[in-house]
Amino acid sequence: MSTDLNIDHVANLARLALTPEEKARFSAQLGDVLGHIEQLRKIDVSGVEATAHAYPVFNVWADDVARPGLPVEAALQNAPEHRDNMIVVPKVVEGE
Amino acid sequence: MNYEAVIGLEVHVQVKTRSKMFTRVEAGYGRAPNTLTDPVVLALPGVLPVMNKVALDAIIKAGLMLGCEIAPVCKWDRKNYFYPDSPKNYQISQYDQPICRGGFVEIELPGSARNVMGEHKRIPLTRIHLEEDVGKLNHETVDSLIDYNRAGTPLMEIVSEPAMHSAEEAFAYLTSLRQTMIYGGISDCDMEKGQLRCDANISIRPAGETKLGTKVELKNLNSISFVRDGIAHEIKRQVAVIQAGGTIVQETRDYDGQTGTSQSLRTKEMAHDYRYFPDPDLMPVKVDEAWKARIKSECPELPFDKQRRFIEQYQVPYTITSVLVPDQELSAFFEEAAKLSGKPQQVGNWIVNDLLRELGNARIGLAEAKVKPAHIAELVKLVDSGTLLSNAAKDVFVEVFQTGDSPAAVVDRKGLKAETNxxxxxxxxxxxxxxxxxxxxxxxxxxxxxxxxxxxxxxxxxxxxxxxxxxxxxxxxxxxxx
Structure with a gap:
């Protein structure tokens, strides 16, 4: 399974610039994780229903009642730069 | 050689709710930038999403109106990507367990003449799922500005099978889908406000071939007529490429409705890798029979069903129904007047000709009009009994429209009663x-x-x-x- 691991691809997806040493270290660590998953895959779970949660709780919701949000000043206060009450980011075209 | 186009549409429809999908800050359009945010929208540390009950009701309604199967249980997934339209670096969506599967959109193709009903077809749906809308980026010369007001708005993604074969069919599909959503009160579907957005997957293949050709995704189809024009343009472009000995490249193209041209968006060769995984912050949704039954009871008659019923029950011509039916309010007005008067054809004519003309002149909607269904019914009776002549009746209608007085009162006041001595x-x-x-x-x-x-x-x-x-x-x- 660990042979499927493409560390460059994974790092790129996470937007991480890794040094060759880090790549080697994380490849090994992630390989161990995948090895553990391989072990888990050997367990027969054919009688177990798949679930995304360990606890059977459903339909946790709220009524659709709008309440005030953050003042625009507060919404912008963590932004490194803003203009016209909008957050300034480098120009990026989707998919690049 | 003849080519057949194969078209599938992905339509995003914003659900009409007061608050957002996973938090209760107000959802809205046209507000000052970044005034509709809260810690959940901005993905501040420690926040937890909580589902909007009305958005769930709405997608179940959409599913039931379109004949989908509603999943007994479904979950939420994170779609991971880096782009500043999402402050979380993921979008909450549904990956392998959409709430609705299957179903279809009934469409009507143009008839041989304006007064002839066209062919009807069912375009099968793949799925409908619920997700959250993302923020809006305004691209400037050197940088981009983000407004998160739209981020987190409940958004349905309605995916059709690749089952359409012309720009006309895609146009009819979108028209019908929009109509259905409006009928259900699910969305206002105003494309100018981005409440309905459409991407098209288009490929061509030699006529008779069953294998699909290479598809091109067409984006930015931001009006229903741009959808038709953009698809027609793309089909023509692909046929020209093939005929010139070229091959179709899988790509995303941006259609510019103003110039009627499209251009390739530079995209990486690599397929998107969104690394979907179940959102640990959200519990699954369980839809039982009682919930479905409650929503079912709230589903209105579908537009095409109403049209068929009007034609059958009231014997009104197709042209009249095609004016009435797209407007639910006007249809109800017609039906009330038709029942009161017992003369549905005349009522239909008054509404389609005189009422709509006066509403247009006065620039008001039906809800604001002083004329009521009972007025139309009375007017029809006055004309039918010979008490009021058709020519004079036109003026009486205008007077009723302006004053809200009963037609009989106007006839008396103006001395228009036909001589029956x-x-x-x-x-x-x-x-x-x-x-x-x-x-x-x-x-x-x-x-x-x-x-x-x-x-x-x-x-x-x-x-x-x-x-x-x-x-x-x-x-x-x-x-x-x-």
């Missing part, structure tokens, strides 16, 4: 015959149209208040006796 009418007829010996001779010689020679005389004497039907009957009776 039989004695007086007969005298006018006798006078007319006596004054027009030539018409009399022509009529007796077998020229039926000569009867019109008398009518002008009578109408003049009656100052337009004589009932033409009665005049005709009386004249014929008198002439037969001469």
């Amino acid at each position: 039989a004695g007086e009418l007969e005298q006018w007829c006798r006078d007319a015959i006596a004054a027009n010996p030539k018409s009399l001779a022509d009529f007796k010689a077998g020229k039926d149209s000569a009867i019109n020679g008398f009518k002008g005389f009578i109408m003049k004497a009656a100052k337009g208040k004589a009932n033409p039907k009665l005049v005709d009957e009386t004249l014929r009776r008198l002439l037969a006796g001469l």
Whole structure:
């Protein structure tokens, strides 16, 4: 399974610039994780229903009642730069 | 060689809710930038999403109206990507367990003439899932500005099978889908406000071939006519590429409706890798029969079903129904007036011709109009009984529209009641015959149209208040006796 691991691809997806040493270290660590998953895959779970949660709780919701949000000043206060009450980011075209 | 186009549409529809999908800050359009945010929208540390019950009701309603299967249980997934339209670096969506599967959109293709109903078809759906909308990026010269007001708005993604074969079919699909959503009160589907957005997957193949060709995704189809024009343009472009000996490249193209051209968006060769995984912050949704039954009871009659019923039940022409049915309010108005008067065809004509004209002139909607269904019914009865002449009735309608007074009151006030005094009418007829010996001779010689020679005389004497039907009957009776 660990042979499927493409560390460059994974790092790129996470937007991480890794040094060759880090790549080697994380490849090994992630390989161990995948090895553990391989072990888990050997367990027969054919009688177990798949679930995304360990606890059977459903339909946790709220009524659709709008309440005030953050003042625009507060919404912008963590932004490194803003203009016209909008957050300034480098120009990026989707998919690049 | 002949080519067949294969088209699938991905339509995003914003659900009409007061608050956002996973938090209760207000959802809205056209507000000052970044005034509709809260810690959940901005993905501040420690926040937890909580589902919007009304958004769930709405997607179940959409599914039931479109004949989908509603999943008994479904979950939420994170779609991971880096782009500043999402402050979380992921979008909450549904990956392998959409809430709705299957179903179809009934469409009507253009008929052979404007007054002829076109062919109907069912375009199958793959799925409908619920997700959250993302923020809006405004691209400037050197940088981009983000407004997160839209981020977190409940958004349905409605995916069709690749089952359409022309720009006309795609246009009809979108028109029908939009109509259905509006009927259900699910969304206002205003494309200018981004409440309905459409991407198209288009490929071509030699006629008769069953394998799909390489598809091109067309984006930015931001009006229904741009969808039609953009798809027609893309089909033509692909055929030209193939005919020139080229091959279609899988890519995303941006259609510019203003210039009617498209250009390739530079994209990486690598397929998107969104690394979907179940959102640990959200518990699954379980839809039981009782919930489905409650929503089912709230589903309105579908537009095409209403149209078929109007034609069958009220015998109104297709053209009238195609004006009434797209407007739910107008359809209800028609139906009430039709029932009150028992003359649905006349009611249909008054609504489609006179009511819509006056609403247009006054620039108001039906809800603000003073004229009510009972007024139309009364007007139809007055005309039908001969109390009010058709010409005069047009003016009465305008007066009713402006004042909200009953047609009978307007007729009285304006002295428009048709002359029905039989004695007086007969005298006018006798006078007319006596004054027009030539018409009399022509009529007796077998020229039926000569009867019109008398009518002008009578109408003049009656100052337009004589009932033409009665005049005709009386004249014929008198002439037969001469």
